[in-house]
Amino acid sequence: MARSSLEDMPVLPLAESFALTAAYNADSFPDKVNLGQGVYRDENSRPWVLPSVRSAEERLHKQNLNHEYLPITGHSPFNQKARQLIFGRELANHQNIRTIQTVAGTGANHLAALFCARYVRPKNVFISDPSWDNHYSIWETAGPDITQKLYPYYDAVARSFNFEGTMAELEDSAEENDIVVLHPCAHNPTGHDPTHDQWRKIAEIVGRKRLFVVFDSAYQGFASGDPDADAWAIRNFYSTFFGYSSPLSKNPPAGMLVCQSLSKNFGLYGERIGALHLITHPSVSAEGAYSHLIRLVRSEISCPALFGARIVDTIWSDSELRTHWEKDVKTMALRIQGVRVALKSELEKINTKGDWSHITRQIGMFSYTGLSKSQVQLLREVHHVYMLDNGRMSMSGLNGKNIGYVARAIKDVIGQAQ
Template identity: 35%
Template sequence: MFEKIERVPGDAILGLIEAYNQDPNPQKVDLGVGVYRDVNGHTPIMQAVKQAEAHLLETEATKSYIGSHGDPRYGRVVADLVLGTGSAVIAANRVSVTQAPGGTGALRLAADFIKSNLPGKSLWLSDPTWPNHLGIFEAAGIAMHRYPYVSADNQLDFDGMLATLKTIPEGDVVLLHACCHNPSGFDLNQDQWHQVLEVVKSRGLLPLVDFAYQGFGDGLEPDAFGVRLMAENLDEVLITSSCSKNFGLYRERTGGLMVIARNAEQMENVRSQMAIVARENYSNPPSHGAAVVTEILESAELASVWRAELTEMCARINGLRTDLVESLKPYGLDQRFAHVAQQRGMFSYTGLTTAQVKRLREEYSIYMVGSGRANVAGFTGENLPYVAKAIAAVVD
């Protein structure tokens, strides 16, 4: 029965990992995969996570299922983290949290919920967006459209974005990146968020806010501005959150889908549907990562350690952006790449062309996605001069 099954191309980013691992060049640089790296190029386990895991090892009493919505304690701490401890939405019991296998799992929950409960509604995505957005919603059978986000001269195209949002049919879903836009690194400022809110309200749109990088842009609270603005001013919002980056729990698959409804009764109606969607996908989410996050956020001491670590990680990434631009100054390229320092998060649309990216990989063993998207966290003090020299050699 398998005779007619065809081989398909692998994931482009995962393919980069394989090519990088097989490259014998001692100066090779990995700027492709979206994980945080420290000054030694290592993806560390945070100290707060280590301490929380040690405590769990001593106190965890069962490995039983935790239910389709996951651990309610995790739901509470994540809602506080995303919406703020003083959130009127939480106080009014208008929000439901369904724990999911990572932010990706939360997006799939949202996709299946939209398909089942909002029939005929389309999804609008930024151009560009995280490639897996397309795969997830296509697999769920949802029609997709694009709104402009990055212009031909590699700048945020907010005017184009807003103009297209004003044409979206009432009731359609618009996916917004809360911060650290993947893959471009271009984020909306507060005034722009307010303008988007007004269009969403006037057009009767349902925002789906992808919040995968809280704390990696300008800090935990500033990064939540757009999410909280939507939550506080709209009757209905979908939010997907992830603990992969800000807790370093990549392989533990820890995320959640947050649904905000008009009132508590409607929230319970939606919550009942979410339980079915989760049950049909994976039945129960994995427990360990969520237990770690809960341990940390329920402990003032551990939360303080975690916040300090996250602040250091955020500062390192933003510092590396500035360092790259400075490293390009001797080649007269600092102005050409000045936008890198203005972007936020792990990723940067560098402005390098596909041909230039290919030369970097083939001639210098510097690996990044063909679109020119680079993981800024892959830079180190040691490899920056090498990378800058290579970029200068391949640009026109």
């Protein structure tokens, strides 16, 4: 009898963030701190249901709605609202933007990678170094024949965005039709974003070399507290290459994809709500490409989930609820900004070795602390403070009760490493 190849399959390790959460949950130490999981927590380290979301839930409950299947493309009112959120009301009406509902941001990224592998057919995909770890896995799974190349996003010495390194890599290595994965705001894991001028220069090289951009928008509104400000890069790229007025590029890229998660900014983690937006040049019909996206969704999930889509639509369809949601988003963003200031202040107050100004120069949920893997392991083993091995800290896990403890723990492991 032929031997099954399944017998030789090795046991793969659990994804680091999930393994870290499991280890944290199993830890009985009373003062343990979880700085690994990328979810919002309130000042008491508890999950926070946005008040605007709770109000929307109550309204939906009173309507005695059914639970029928959605169309393959998703909940049409949700798609419209998601498009308005990411592109603004004026651009969202353009017919060269087509939207399909996805299983959160991960599903949007996976669908984007599948689409690009089958129909764009690039030689290379450029992913920032470092990036959200799932970017590498998604592109390996969806496009195994596409070469992954890393552009040097982070300057470890200056602890800032490596603009020169990024531009040089794209200039030297990117070929026409290659994919570039970009984070429009709150870069994960570094928390460092390009300036507007730098974004314009990135757009220039994208247009000149005719590259295909995939934006991954996971933190719109959550980053700065202003959803419009956090969408600036996406809207600028759209207006530059694909707007109905004459594009600046005479020979623009073939298209662009925008992956949109609504997990963080609506607190709908478990509802797995997201969208993928396909943008084509106004002179080209989007129908053909859009139909292929629809077929990919049909073969994978048939149709997406309904409840989260109804919540987003309910909030964005009511001016009072939308205003309340904007206040909720700002509440989350301001709390994260506040703990950044508090942690930096505490580290400096106790004379922790090093310059900690990068903590407040970063934006969004994460801080790329600069701690080494061995220091992170010491934090976990000695102090029960959990963060990813690369030193990425989820700022949401900090609060007034544990910032002092975490700062002292960081100072201790830095001292032990000397």
